[in-house]
Amino acid sequence: MQLNRTTANVEKRPIKVLQFGEGNFLRAFIDWMIHEMNEKADFNAGVAVVQPIPQGLGELLSSQDGLYHLYLNGIEKGQLINKKMLVDCIQSVVNPYEDYNAYLQLAEEEELKFVFSNTTEAGITYKAGDAKDKVQDSFPAKLTAFLNHRFEHFKGDASKGLIILPCELIDKNGVKLKEIILKYAADWGLSDDFKTWLDSACTFYNTLVDRIVPGYPKDRIKEIHEELGFEDQLVVEGEQFHLMVMEGDQSIKEVLPFEKAGLNIIVTDNQAPYRTRKVRILNGAHTLMVPVGLLAGIPTVRENIEDATVGQFVNDALTQEIIPSLPAAEGLTEFKDDVLDRFRNPFIQHYLKSISLNSFPKFKTRVLPSIVSYMEKEQKAPAYLSKSFASLIKLYDPKNKVGFEAQDNADVVELLGTVWEEYRSEYFSLDELVKKVLSYDTLWEADLSVNTLLVEEVSKSLREIESTAELV
Known part of the structure; x- marks a missing residue:
């Protein structure tokens, strides 16, 4: 049986999270966290995934309506653990290289609050030549255009600012991302009001993430499909251990219910x-x-x-x-x-x-x-x-x-x-x-x-x- 929202009984959720990246790590870590908060803390958050490069898993993820199974395997408190779950928080997948307008329209989502990304260490870089009015090559340029569209659509409403948590493994990833966004804002001649909104209404956290994610279990996928009863082409495996360190204001605890969901997240002023x-x-x-x-x-x-x-x-x-x-x-x-x-x-x-x-x-x-x-x-x-x-x-x-x-x-x-x-x-x-x-x-x-x-x-x-x- 093919895995999709017709064959699997799952509920629709409002888009609260924009995610740049559709790879194994984000699906086994960030999307799993959102799934856990939905299940255990009434977070009720849906995710819109943006494919960050022309080649990717967006089409395959769309064909499964954003659904996939996650296996978490390992040793926990001396006990052998094997957990599996259907992760259903991804609501839509957009490839900006094929439909740039659909990408920008995501900025108009009323309940959108968070941005996560994992575009590897090569992702948070400035690339000269990225322009405002066509699909950009770099992730920071795409995000700049997205944020500016949101700013303009909601006429600078401070309540529509976003909390941005990049997961790329570079030092001070949030600070670096914001610096590059401001550089693009200067390149493109964006308004001073936008820059003020970015600074006052949006919050950038530096993060550190830790979970070993080997990805697609190709060696035993036939066995897994028989066990699940679904033809899931996006099964992902990870270890039990997880940790996310956020460097920034403690106020994030008020809007992201990770403590209630029992997640191993540390908020600190020095990561x-x-x-x-x-x-x-x-x-x-x-x-x-x-x-x-x-x-x-x-x-x-x-x-x-x-x-x-x-x-x-x-x-x-x-x-x-x-x-x-x-x-x-x-x-x-x-x-x-x-x-x-x-x-x-x-x-x-x-x-x-x-x-x-x-x-x-x-x-x-x-x-x-x-x-x-x-x-x-x-x-x-x-x-x-x-x-x-x-x-x-x-x-x-x-x-x-x-x-x-x-x-x-x-x-x-x-x-x-x-x-x-x-x-x-x-x-x-x-x-x-x-x-x-x-x-x-x-x-x-x-x-x-x-x-x-x-x-x-x-x-x-x-x-x-x-x-x-x-x-x-």
């Missing part, structure tokens, strides 16, 4: 300690593992952690280089051990390829800060993190032997393709290839090639990978 350990240890471990594991032919997180060689590599990188690079704090080793236990969750298959989207921007956000801090403290390059860096450069070699096709910013993919082609043409050496990649300041926001110790260590690792194919 830095939570963010630093999570991004550098949990996300850092994922990101440094991806190229090493894929080049080793090991497809999932759990299998890599259980592999004697790669598992030891990841543990040593965390213990000997990432944790020492962090500000002194209690509980870092315990947090690391908990993270590795979460990676070993036997109930979820988290494929490295699903983590590999935009690997270079992720490396910049999640691993590079540990490299920089380590070198400042130790006055030498970290061997394990440099090995991961070299493995990433090799993974983006178009002629890698593992069949990996990079999904990243077009300019990053083009750069790596070019330097590997020129290296094979003997235009320059492997050391110079590394310098070319490390000097790409458009990505790194710095010329990393001036750090000769880092260049030497990454080059050394890349020579080993090229000559022996041994990664660790």
